[in-house]
Amino acid sequence: MTLASVRGRAVSLAGTFAGLALGVALIAMSLLVYASAQPRPPERLSAAPVVVHGPVLPDASGIGDGVRPWSADQAQALAERLAVLPGVAAAVPDRSFYAQLVVDGRPVGDPEDAGAGHGWPSAALGAYPLTKGTAPDADGEVAAGAATGLAVGDRTTLLTGGGPAEVTVTGLVDGPGVYVSEQAAARLSPGVAAIGLLLHPGADPVAVAAAARAAAPDATVSTGDERAALEPAQAAKTRWLGTQLLIAMASLAVFVTVFVVASTFALSTAQRRRELGLLRTVGATPRQICRMVMGEALLVGGAGGLAGALLGVAAAVPAARLLADWGLAEPGLRIRPEPLPVLAAVLVGVGVALTGAYAAARRAAKVPPMAALREASVEAKAMGLGRWLGGGGALALGGFLAVRTATAAAEDRVNSALFAAMALTAAAALLAPVLLPPLVRLAGLPLRGSRGAGAMLVRAETLAAVRRTAATAAPVIATIGFAVLLSGMVATMREAYPAGQAAKLAGLTIAVPDGMPGLPATAVTTGGRSVLPTRVYAGDVSVAAFGTTGGPTSVAAGTADALDIRVGDSVTVTFADGLTEQLTIDKITPDGQVDDDLILPQELVRQHDPSALAPSLLGADPTALAGQPGVEVLDAKAYAEREGAEDGRLLWLFATVLIALSVGYTGIAVANTMAMSADGRRPDLGVLRRAGATTRQLLRYAAAETLLVVVLGAGLGLAVTVPPLLGMAAGLEQEVGAPVTLRLHWPVTTATMLATALLAITAAVLATRRAARRAASG
Structure with a gap:
């Protein structure tokens, strides 16, 4: 029975299958690349x-x-x-x-x-x-x-x-x-x-x-x-960066796939109330109904998992090559065909399908037998108690986190903004059936005096099918919100940190390496201030250390705990030359106050590590450095921009990949919604055809209705991400000590909106054309 149900609903489940296949492919690809990029002998x-x-x-x-x-x-x-x-x-x-x-x-x-x-x-x-x-x-x-x-x-x-x-x-x-x-x-x-x-x-x-x-x-x-x-x-640093992108891609795949599956089966349950009621009438128990829906999810999840696994294996090699080109993997990385990552991806896909369908299965089990006798096709109540509680709770949590972002510590600010945006996005998606009708009415006010039937029809269809409208708007809200959040965060941070750095170094000239990993001793000894990074070994741990001029020997609190030392204690450390020194700790600094674990006299570092290189030289004398190869002298503004250039490149890279994935998932989710609702709209389309509407007019109505939903969803997605970004900008201003203005990256936002609208309208037109043909033939 479950198999027959899946075969009969193959078209409406195609989007679920595609979403699962794409999610499993991303997971399999990420796991294969990760497994192949493990440390290897030099x-x-x-x-x-x-x-x-x-x-x-x-x-x-x-x-x-x-x-x-x-x-x-x-x-x-x-x-x-x-x-x-x-x-x-x-x-x-x-x-x-x-x-x-x-x-x-x-x-x-x-x-x-x-x-x-x-x-x-x-x-x-x-x-x-x-x-x-x-x-x-x-x-x-x-x-x-x-x-x-x-x-x-x-x-x-x-x-x-x-x-x-x-x-x-x-x-x-x-x-x-x-x-x-x-x-x-x-x-x-x-x-x-x-x-x-x-x-x-x-x-x-x-x-x-x-x-x-x-x-x-x-x-x-x-x-x-x-x-x-x-x-x-x-090599370890490169692998760590690549791993972060792979984790982000796999996490996004899991999260959005659950969302696609859950919305698909929720809409399916709403459309099949009469069918499910009929099954209850002929004796099916709630447990059997629940097992049938979960069985459908298992079949679709298994098929999507296998297809996605094959796609992921095929994509692993070009993905590894692309990561190497981006500087996130070692050149020449070879993908090793291992069965365990692929099997894990398939199991995750099946688990995601079952997780997404669970709520819909429980809702299906509660359909009463009397539902089979109802003739009306009016949607059931779109907002239940659970949705009200979930949406209200997410709204309250998102508002709290948005306010907290402005006062959060520097290391927690980005996460706080992300969680706030996620909570507000979830609130907008859950409360969409409540938020969208007044917005639709507001958008229709300028057209109220129009004599054409098109605007009236679009408005009426959107308001009458609130559940379908909300199901279409939800992925749009998530995608636009995600794109605005990521691009806005990157754009704001790329301006804030260089501005703060330039303000702190105003009036100084800074020498930096040009084509070298650092500055040699001949450049550092010309004058100015610098630090020498090195690594020392104490007890059973290695410690990142910096040599400075004229400062006390200090250690970060976390390192002090690891070495079990306090102010005034002595500790024996081994330097890069294999020799040991006895150091007396003069000061313990809070974690996060400096970028290193141990501060040492610079002369001591130079004595034991002749190859130590300074990352920069503050207050450099351009005349003294003239003619030294691999050394460039910059002013404060140019230095700040150069320091943030690589981090900005990686941030934009991460944001671009994740935004592209979210747009792709939006297309799948919207196409899925349109395909599922198309058959239910066949009677409406038949009535319009008999009233004289042409196929071209029906397609225009469908495109206009979808565009309206996308515009409203984009507006909600923009609205829910601005408060967290404002909080982040306020916190950055306090951190860097310079004015910080929220920067929304409009090219990325506009491109995401256009891509989302194009995918949604294309899906709506294709689904409506198919339904119109079936209505005409029926």
Whole structure:
């Protein structure tokens, strides 16, 4: 019976199927990309089957990991013990540090890769052989990758943490990176985080790893995928950014799919009251009716889940390529066909279908047998007690959160605005049957004196079918509200933060890296104020630290708790060179007050981390920095805009993807509503045809009615998002200390409205044409 019901209602359930398939496809695609983008061993260690490294310690703030290094003497002694193990051909300490070559006056290579420099022996760990020339063996000699365009014998500039130096290219390697002599590498990176073991042919990596663990019981020995613990920090950051977008896409897919399924089955239950009443009359129990509706959801969910899973698998490869182009995934990411993510996506799709249909199934079970005897086609009451309570509660919650957004802490303000907008959007959708009739009457006032029947017909149809009108307007309200909220938040923040930063730095000149990850020591020592970021290790955690000039040694409250220290306590920390220092804590700062966990004297950081790079230099002297490659001097306004450019790009990227998805779901939801209501309107269309209306006139009436609903829904969507945005703007003004005006991004808002209207009108016209043909033939 359930199967027959689904076959008979295949057209009206097509939108539900499409929504489920799209949702499952997004979930499957996201899970596959996420599973394939897990940490992997660095390419520069691919030729070392066994890697011995220091312990991997979690970050004190809970984000990322760090590998505690050995000092030069410790690494040398350990490498000598490992080199004599059976099966080991060589034990090579891997030193990584910042290095870039200058070609045609510009630094070449990835400006975010602060570990592109290595000692020459490390080239063997990645199987990067010399293709031309000889290996660097003295100061002032380098081996470069062929991709730099340099040739053997070229003279160029090498940028390191210490500053620029003139070097000669003695050789070219078949691989990335810059390689210097081992003596030069030891000065630039005294500490050693890893030692790669090169094996004799036929040696068993498992046996060598066991012997290495016995020879170095305090070290960590990794083989195979375990070597991913040494993944570069930039790769982890890129993967984190991509994961945030994938999570947002999958979450939106789940949320909107539940919405589509719930609205579909709710409208279906309202239209099938006579059918359900007839089933009750012939003896069907409420439980059987409920099982029938849930069975329909299960069949549609299973079919949509399988179709979506196939679509998601096909879309995973181009999605990974697109994420890499956007800078949200590592280049060359390969999708691994794993069954578990696909199965999980199908199960989520089925669960979403059942969740969305549950309320409608319970409502269907309550249809009385007498409903089969009713002849009238007038809609049942659109607002029940539950809808009143839900809509009123969401309205009250949204209003409270909108007011609270203005006074929320900086880290909570965006979430507060999002939750406020979501609550107000839900309130508008739930209360749409109450809000839309007066708005329709208000919109019809200018046309009241018109003699044409079209405006009267559109107004009457919209008011008579409040449930259908609300079902059409609800996804429009959500989509327009979502687009206004996201684009408005991004536009407002992109203006607020640079304005606040420029106000704080007014009158200063700031030196920033140009094509480099940071400023070297030669730029920082010209004058001005700067900080030196580094990483230290204390106890069983790694700590992000900054070196400053003339300040006390301070630690963030969260880090102090992790290390169990208080003001006046001493703590032993290991620096990047593997050496330890005893520090006395002078001050504990609240979490969130600064962007780092530990403040140290800058001289101490420079002493232990020669490759540390300053992100900027405040109060820079342009004359003193003239001629230094990779350094640019900006005024406060230009610096503030540059600092926010990358964050703004990512925010716009996230917003664009999510808005596009929401518009697509709106099209599915509206088309679904139109397809389901078309058959119910066949008698009305037949009456209009007999009264002399042509097919073209019927289509114009349907388009006008749909456009009216879209315009009203767009107005409600705009209205419910402005209060949270105003609260966010007020909070931003307090935070940045500069005037902040709410910015609505009208190009995005207008484009979303037009796309939504086009999809809705197209769906209405197609559904009405089909129903009109059936009415004429019937």
